[in-house]
Amino acid sequence: MATAACKISFKIKYTSSEPVTKATAFYRLKDASVFTEYPIPSPIPVSEVTLVQLPEILTPGEYDLMVELAINEVTDRQASSFQIGKCNPISCKAPSIEDVYLEENDRIVMNYSVDTENLYAIQYQIATDSSFKNIVQLRVIMGSDYSPTVYVEMNDGTIPNNTRLYFRARKHCSLSELSEWSNVLDFVYQKVLYPFDAYCVSDAFKDVGPTDIAQYKASICISGSNPLMKKVNLTTSVPQKGSFIYTNGLTPEKPAKPGNLASFDASEGVSTGFNDYGIRWIRFQRDTSIIYDVNPQTGQILDVSRYSCNT
Template sequence: MAAAKCDASFRIEYESSSPITEATVTYLNPPGPTHDIKQLLAIDNTIKLNDIQNDIQAPGTYDLEVKLAVDGVVTKRGFSLNVGRCTSSSCYVPKIYEIKVQEDGQIVMNYWVDTTTNLAALEYQIAKDPGFKDEDIIYSKVGFSDTNYTQFENIDMKNGNIPDKTTLYIRIRKYCRPEGVSEWSDSVEFDSGIWGVEAYCLSGVDDRNKDALCYGTDPAWKMKVTLQPFRPDVGSLICLTNGKPAIPDNIRDFEQNAPENLKKSGIRWIRFLRSNSDFNPSLIYRVKPETGEIEVLEGDVKCY
């Protein structure tokens, strides 16, 4: 990242068993010239635009493309420079120590900043690809921990609309006072957990109705729940997505649109709609309404 008053530069990482025969950088947007950087690249992998011709004269986003060639073999890579913020030498890059995914759907980021003296704000992004292209970024947040710094940031999978069981990447940067912003940290890869699974439920006053549970017809009610532990089994605790056990009082407080039978008597039968190695959507379970625990697998009935 660069600013109009700073030297704009970028670093090229490559491996080649043969000498580079062609190396150029081209301004794509706004359209601009192509510069030969072969001699500069032979000296240092960091290319300073002022060493060629700095065509960046105003704040904005500049899209560039680097082309490297060895004889007839060519590779190209595009990137962007966001001009208008200068990376101050005192605005150091934060570091992500660890990402933990908890069973209640919380992603906990353990991170570090060098000092809070010049801390204006922090920003992080979560993406489906380590390249962090705009179309791959699924969640971002800026402004947290700007006054009361804590080393841990909780990210709620439900509120962030973060997909279950997906390989994701996260990175962080620091905004400094009086001005300046750090580079992005190295990204950290992690696998998201399960923050909820949809299920058809019948209350404690309803008869066991196979068709209702299998097809979601009345009086079955569709709701999202979580499990402790993740996979359904005898003794597994069914919880609401706020983390509380799926018992009548909690259903009444949290699932206000649920049928009155569920609010009064809780869940008696349940069928989970997820289909994977942990969940079989053809199975129906009997639940203890007063605790929310799975009591038994109804072995004499299946949806298919």
């Protein structure tokens, strides 16, 4: 069983017209006969500002605390107390994150190391700020599933391109014993996008279908001069189920969903409704007959459509 070690810290409140020259803390288990003396290192703590941390304490229980301040030969003491309970085991060492990078299809790779002694589980967090107030992903990996490489799937279009992400991890030595957080590593999420020429129909025509929009004598199947021709980006090198469609021509590029598609809209006619309703169908110029269904709210390709340009 790991030995428990607790860290006790406190601030000192005092008023002095002259600089304090020495500060000392004394602590002991209640009813013990001898205090442990701890000279507080320089610089002298600033009143109500500096956090003083005692050496690690191994024995649980209730402790007496006494703090002595000195100005040359004049001293003053103040008594207090603290309680030691169950603390982090010494052997519950924090993980170390080695590196983070982005591979094909927007899969983030995180390499990290963990001391496997007393390894119950590992938790990692990803946030868009260094204080980890805006956490975008949290995952717990059981110790039996530990691997020094973690693959993080974040290609759902919810993270804007060029977003700086922050990573940290900690070790669970048991259900109740946790290590400190690891070092924080950050990197800029720069999505790899692949350009395509494609024909798109907005969700405004969901009740009509993409192949015969009779009102405008238009069709997604017409190649060449077609108002439905758009330049897009994909998150995959080939069109496929699960790919996300992005704009092509914005800085930065944005997911092809309502609110981001003003450049797709004409003032009237068949090439309308994109910015309000999103893309419903898409056909890529390289594929003469295949039409894909698209989730208009996210810009994700759902599957090959029942509609086709085969004649």
